Structure formats: structure tokens, C-alpha cells
Amino acid sequence: xxxxxxxxxxxxxxxxxxxxxxxxxxxxxxxxxxxxxxxxxxxxxxxxxxxxxxxxxxxxxxxxxxxxxxxxxxxxxxxxxxxxxxxxxxxxxxxxxxxxxxxxxxxxxxxxxxxxxxxxxxxxxxxxxxxxxxxxxxxxxxxxxxxxxxxxxxxxxxxxxxxxxxxxxxxxxxxxxxxxxxxxxxxxxxxxxxxxxxxxxxxxxxxxxxxxxxxxxxxxxxxxxxxxxxxxxxxxxxxxxxxxxxxxxxxxxxxxxxxxxxxxxxxxxxxxxxxxxxxxxxxxxxxxxxxxxxxxxxxxxxxxxxxxxxxxxxxxxxxxxxxxxxxxxxxxxxxxxxxxxxxxxxxxxxxxxxxxxxxxxxxxxxxxxxxxxxxxxxxxxxxxxxxxxxxxxxxxxxxxxxxxxxxxxxxxxxxxxxxxxxxxxxxxxxxxxxxxxxxxxxxxxxxxxxxxxxxxxxxxxxxxxxxxxxxxxxxxxxxxxxxxxxxxxxxxxxxxxx
Amino acid sequence: xxxxxxxxxxxxxxxxxxxxxxxxxxxxxxxxxxxxxxxxxxxxxxxxxxxxxxxxxxxxxxxxxxxxxxxxxxxxxxxxxxxxxxxxxxxxxxxxxxxxxxxxxxxxxxxxxxxxxxxxxxxxxxxxxxxxxxxxxxxxxxxxxxxxxxxxx
Numbered sequence: 001x002x003x004x005x006x007x008x009x010x011x012x013x014x015x016x017x018x019x020x021x022x023x024x025x026x027x028x029x030x031x032x033x034x035x036x037x038x039x040x041x042x043x044x045x046x047x048x049x050x051x052x053x054x055x056x057x058x059x060x061x062x063x064x065x066x067x068x069x070x071x072x073x074x075x076x077x078x079x080x081x082x083x084x085x086x087x088x089x090x091x092x093x094x095x096x097x098x099x100x101x102x103x104x105x106x107x108x109x110x111x112x113x114x115x116x117x118x119x120x121x122x123x124x125x126x127x128x129x130x131x132x133x134x135x136x137x138x139x140x141x142x143x144x145x146x147x148x149x150x151x152x153x154x155x156x157x158x159x160x161x162x163x164x165x166x167x168x169x170x171x172x173x174x175x176x177x178x179x180x181x182x183x184x185x186x187x188x189x190x191x192x193x194x195x196x197x198x199x200x201x202x203x204x205x206x207x208x209x210x211x212x213x214x215x216x217x218x219x220x221x222x223x224x225x226x227x228x229x230x231x232x233x234x235x236x237x238x239x240x241x242x243x244x245x246x247x248x249x250x251x252x253x254x255x256x257x258x259x260x261x262x263x264x265x266x267x268x269x270x271x272x273x274x275x276x277x278x279x280x281x282x283x284x285x286x287x288x289x290x291x292x293x294x295x296x297x298x299x300x301x302x303x304x305x306x307x308x309x310x311x312x313x314x315x316x317x318x319x320x321x322x323x324x325x326x327x328x329x330x331x332x333x334x335x336x337x338x339x340x341x342x343x344x345x346x347x348x349x350x351x352x353x354x355x356x357x358x359x360x361x362x363x364x365x366x367x368x369x370x371x372x373x374x375x376x377x378x379x380x381x382x383x384x385x386x387x388x389x390x391x392x393x394x395x396x397x398x399x400x401x402x403x404x405x406x407x408x409x410x411x412x413x414x415x416x417x418x419x420x421x422x423x424x425x426x427x428x429x430x431x432x433x434x435x436x437x438x439x440x441x442x443x444x445x446x447x448x449x450x451x452x453x454x455x456x457x458x459x460x461x462x463x464x465x466x467x468x469x470x471x472x473x474x475x476x477x478x479x480x481x482x483x484x485x486x487x488x489x490x491x492x493x494x495x496x497x498x
Numbered sequence: 499x500x501x502x503x504x505x506x507x508x509x510x511x512x513x514x515x516x517x518x519x520x521x522x523x524x525x526x527x528x529x530x531x532x533x534x535x536x537x538x539x540x541x542x543x544x545x546x547x548x549x550x551x552x553x554x555x556x557x558x559x560x561x562x563x564x565x566x567x568x569x570x571x572x573x574x575x576x577x578x579x580x581x582x583x584x585x586x587x588x589x590x591x592x593x594x595x596x597x598x599x600x601x602x603x604x605x606x607x608x609x610x611x612x613x614x615x616x617x618x619x620x621x622x623x624x625x626x627x628x629x630x631x632x633x634x635x636x637x638x639x640x641x642x643x644x645x646x647x648x649x650x651x
Contacts, residue, residue, distance in 0.1 A: 001599045001600065001608050001612070001616075002594060002598060002599070002600045002601075002613040003598075003599060003601065003611075003615060004595075004597060004599075005593065005597055005598060005599040006597050008599075008615070008618050010624060011619045011621045013620060014621070015621020015622070015624070016621070018621075018628070018629075019621070019624060019625060020623045022625070022628040022629055022631075022632050023628060025632050026631050026632045026635055029632065029636050029638075029639050030635055032639050033635065033638055033639055033642060034620075036639070036642045036643070036646060037642065046635065046638070050631075050635070053628065053631065056639060057628065071593060072593075072596070076572065084526060087526065087530055087643075088526070088530075089529070090533075091529060091530045091533040092533075094533055094534065094536075094537040095536055095537070097537060097540070098533075098534075098536040098537040098539065098540035098541075099540070101541065101543065101544045102540050102543060104544055104547055105547050108547065108551055112577075142623075200622050279591035298637065305591045339523065352616035378549075425645055
């Protein structure tokens with residue numbers, strides 16, 4: 001059959017060119033897809049298949065165009081020589097396309113798995129973000145609570161009026177609050193940098209040993225009473241509560257102490273007890289003195305009547321009279337100690353009273369070797385409402401006691417002072433042997449004396465105490481053994497202007 | 499037993515063997531035809547895989563399915579043409595002059611000659627196939643753009 005070759009030629013050449021152009025465009029599109037989502041395995045497959053088609057289109061189209069050219073130019077032999085090569089390249093190219101296509105399912109499955117994993121990963125990421133946000137929120141909340149708690153604890157520590165001390169396992173001070181610094185009297189740096197032990201605050205080291213033993217045994221102590229000695233030698237009575245802290249989060253073992261200063265409270269309690277005791281003794285003394293005073297008056301009266309008649313036993317009667325007189329003096333003192341508001345009161349200038357007493361006693365032989373110093377209050381007059389004789393008696397008594405304390409040789413200082421609270425103070429100070437600690441609480445008791453028998457009745461201070469109490473005042477004593485004693489009388493100033 | 503006899507035969511009755519096998523020239527066309535068949539089969543597999551995975555809901559993949567269908571047709575065309583001219587040599591073309599050619603068939607069948615003439619216009623199948631592939635890829639690019647735009651918003 002003879003037919004036109006033109007349609008075949010036209011379709012072959014144009015088709016080949018179109019194949020190459022479209023294959024290149026397809027490759028471009030496939031590349032775009034791949035760039036848009038590099039992790040998509042299906043797009044990778046499409047890129048591969050487009051590459052395969054492009055190779056196929058190029059080899060086939062170029063082969064076809066070459067064939068048409070060679071045949072038309074009467075070089076059919078040349079075409080026959082190279083046709084097997086172009087045919088082989090064609091075979092390889094569409095085999096490649098086929099091979100790639102057969103992996104499409106696998107590519108899709110891989111892609112599905114990647115998508116599913118990515119989805120899971122995204123969900124997990126969202127959950128993690130949520131958790132992270134929740135965690136951050138919780139951390140912020142906890143930090144705020146912790147800061148608030150720390151602030152509260154710090155305020156309690158700083159503002160506490162009781163001493164709070166934190167120590168290491170060897171009881172060396174790590175932290176101490178301002179109240180503690182005031183109580184102990186040591187600078188903060190000295191305590192912390194020099195690592196002072198709590199034991200060094202104690203007046204008696206054996207007390208600290210007892211406390212450490214108790215802590216070792218029970219791991220805590222509760223309201224243990226002890227005496228602290230400050231650097232200025234002032235002693236304080238304290239109550240100590242403490243416990244061990246084994247620490248948390250790797251903190252070392254430490255001890256916490258809370259120390260309460262009870263010196264003033266104890267002193268107050270002692271004064272109240274003393275006042276109660278002396279009040280009871282006063283009642284008793286008044287009763288006894290009253291009952292004894294009348295018989296003594298009768299005995300003294302009859303004895304003196306007998307002595308007027310010049311009796312046979314005159315010497316014996318004199319002895320009776322003397323001892324009855326002594327008894328009367330004691331009874332009088334007792335009545336004076338317990339008397340309540342019966343003496344005559346008036347305006348008394350304390351400086352005048354003290355001056356008179358000092359002048360009177362400085363001429364006495366017992367005070368010859370004593371250096372008496374008078375330091376009166378200057379300025380306004382120290383007037384009080386009281387009985388001048390009784391107050392003079394009290395001061396005389398205190399000075400005589402001071403004279404005995406210095407054993408006739410030493411220094412006695414008398415000072416007067418008016419406080420801003422309108423209290424008038426009279427201080428009698430000596431540098432004698434002092435009063436033993438155990439006797440301090442008893443020195444105002446009637447008949448209590450440390451003097452040898454016959455040298456004192458033990459009524460001087462108790463009578464003085466009674467007089468001062470009647471004047472709405474107070475009398476106190478401070479004494480250090482071998483250093484001296486200070487008696488302080490406090491009386492309310494008279495507020496009426498003269 | 500059979501294995502033992504075969505082994506014994508090889509040992510006791512030896513024959514000449516040739517280490518490198520000689521290839522006839524027809525192997526080339528057979529390989530080419532197998533290549534076409536493989537290509538055809540892979541395109542069939544692609545069509546079914548796209549349907550199986552539900553990808554045909556997307557226009558781009560549907561166009562790729564059409565492309566695969568046209569490639570199947572093209573492969574059938576090519577296999578048939580190669581069968582007639584290269585395998586059984588039933589058809590032969592001679593150029594008479596520029597623009598004229600003679601199709602010589604074994605039995606002078608004009609029907610076969612016309613059929614072969616149509617088969618030779620195979621670009622009418624493979625160009626649309628490539629065009630569908632390009633259109634399919636273009637659609638997928640557009641879809642991907644939209645997906646990315648949605649993600650961004």
C-alpha cells in the first residue's frame with residue numbers, strides 16, 4: 001500500500017518535541033511539589049517518575065527525530081547502526097518509570113507512616129507544650145508561695161522579741177536575730193564570723209553541758225532555765241527551748257534555739273514573793289509585839305517602882321530593867337516594821353535628810369576611816385511626802401550596814417537622783433565584801449542577820465523596808481561578792497508645789 | 499533420589515559446557531517488548547493504587563490516572579507495532595519519495611497496512627499521556643499551595 005508519509009512524520013516530529021517540552025514542564029512541577037513539602041515521600045516519588053519520564057521522552061524523541069532525519073536524508077544504514085542503542089535507552093527509561101511506579105505503594109505507605117508519626121509528634125508536642133505551660137505556671141505559683149513563706153519566716157525571725165539562734169551541728173552560731181544580738185551583747189559579726197558557740201553565752205559552763213546532754217538524749221529541750229553572762233558582766237536569767245533539725249534537700253544538721261529573757265519577770269516574782277512574805281511577817285510581828293508590849297510595860301513599871309525603894313537586890317533589878325528595855329526596843333522595832341500609816345507625814349526634802357545623816361555619821365568613830373562621798377541631785381528640790389525621822393532612820397541604817405560591810409575601812413557613796421517618772425532615788429553604795437547570793441532574798445526578813453550573835457538584831461533592814469513601803473516606795477539591793485553592794489530606795493516625788 | 503541420580507550423571511557422564519552464552523539478535527526486541535509490558539503493568543498498578551488509596555478524590559491524582567491509562571494504550575500500541583515489524587516481520591515500510599511511502603505486508607493485506615499506519619501515529623497517545631501527567635502535577639501544586647496557605651493562617 002502506498003500512502004502519504006507526511007502525517008506520520010508530522011505527528012512523530014511534533015509529538016517528540018511536545019513530549020520533551022511537557023516532560024520538562026512536568027519535572028518542574030514535580031520539583032515545585034518537592035520543594036513545598038520536602039518530607040513528603042509521595043512527592044519524592046512524583047519527582048523520580050518525572051525524571052524517568054523526562055529521560056524516556058528525551059531518548060525517545062531525540063531517537064525519533066534523528067531517525068526521521070537520517071531516513072529522509074537517505075542515511076537509513078546509519079540509522080540501522082544506532083537504532084539499537086536508542087531503542088535500548090528507551091527500554092531502560094520506561095523500565096525505570098515502571099520500576100519507580102511499582103514502588104509507589106510502598107512510598108505511599110511510608111508517607112502515611114511519616115504523616116501519622118508527624119501527627120503523633122505534633123500531638124505530643126502540643127501536650128508537652130501544655131504540660132510545660134502548666135509546669136511553668138506551677139513553678140511561678142510555688143515560687144510566689146515560697147517567697148511569701150520565706151518573707152513571713154524572715155519577718156518572724158527579724159521581728160521576734162525573743163532570741164532565735166540557728167547553729168551548726170557543733171552549736172556554733174550560723175544565724176541570730178536582732179533580739180538575740182541585744183540579749184547576748186555580742187556584735188553579730190563576732191558571733192557569726194568567729195563562730196561563737198551558744199555555750200559561750202552561759203555564765204556557768206556546767207549548765208551548758210547539762211543542756212547539750214539533754215539535747216543529745218531527747219533531741220530537744222523545753223524551757224530550760226539558765227544564766228547568761230553578757231560581755232559587760234551583766235547576768236541574765238533566760239529560758240531556752242531548742243531542737244535539732246536534720247535538714248532537708250541535702251542541708252546539714254542544725255539546731256534551733258529560742259531564748260527568752262526572764263530576768264525582769266523573775267525579779268518581779270521575787271519582789272512580789274518578798275512583799276508577801278514580809279507582809280505576813282509584819283502581821284505576825286505586830287500581833288506578837290502588841291501582846292508582849294503590855295506585859296513588858298508592867299514588868300518594867302514594877303521593876304522601876306522596886307528600884308525607887310532601894311531594895312536588897314538592886315543589881316538584879318537593874319539587870320532585869322536593862323533586858324526589859326532591850327526587849328522593848330525590839331518590840332518597838334517590830335511595831336515600827338509593821339506599823340501602817342500611823343506616823344505623821346509632811347513635806348520632806350530628801351537632800352536635806354541625807355545631808356543631815358551624813359554630817360551626823362561622819363563624826364562617828366566607826367566612820368573615821370571611811371571615805372564617804374555624797375553626790376546629791378542638783379536642780380529642783382527632792383521633796384516627798386513622808387516622815388523625816390523615819391526616813392533618816394532608814395538611811396542611817398543603810399550607812400551603818402555599809403560601814404559593817406567595808407569593815408570600817410573603805411568607800412561609801414551616797415547619791416540622790418530624780419527620774420523623769422518623778423521618782424526620787426537614794427543610792428547607798430559600798431565597796432565591801434558584798435552579800436552572798438543565797439542571802440540576797442532574805443536580807444529584808446525580820447531577825448535575819450549575818451552578823452555575829454549579839455551584834456545585830458536582824459531588824460534594821462526589815463524596819464527600813466517597812467518604812468519605805470509605808471511611804472509608797474520601794475527598796476532593792478544589788479550585790480556582787482567581793483565587789484560591793486548597792487541599796488536603792490525609790491520614793492514617789494511630791495507633786496504639790498511649795 | 500532424583501538429585502542423587504542427576505549428580506551422578508553430571509559426575510560420570512560429562513558434556514561440553516560454554517561459560518558465556520551467545521545471544522541471538524532477537525533478544526533485543528524481546529527485551530524491549532518485556533520493557534513495554536513492564537511499563538504497562540506498572541501503569542495498571544498505579545491506576546489501582548491511586549483508587550485503592552482514595553487519592554482519586556483529588557483532581558490531580560485523577561489526571562495522573564488518565565495519564566497512566568493513555569500510557570497503557572500507548573504501550574499496547576507500541577507492543578503491537580513492534581510485534582508486526584520487528585518480531586514476526588509481517589510489515590515493512592519503504593520510502594518511495596519525499597512524502598510517499600509503501601507499506602508492504604506479508605499477505606498484501608491492506609487492512610493490516612492501514613492498521614499499522616494508525617499504530618505508527620503513537621504520539622497521539624503518549625503526548626496526551628504526558629499532558630495529563632503535567633496537568634495532574636500542576637493541580638497537585640495548586641492544592642499544596644492552598645494547604646500551605648491554610649496552615650499559615
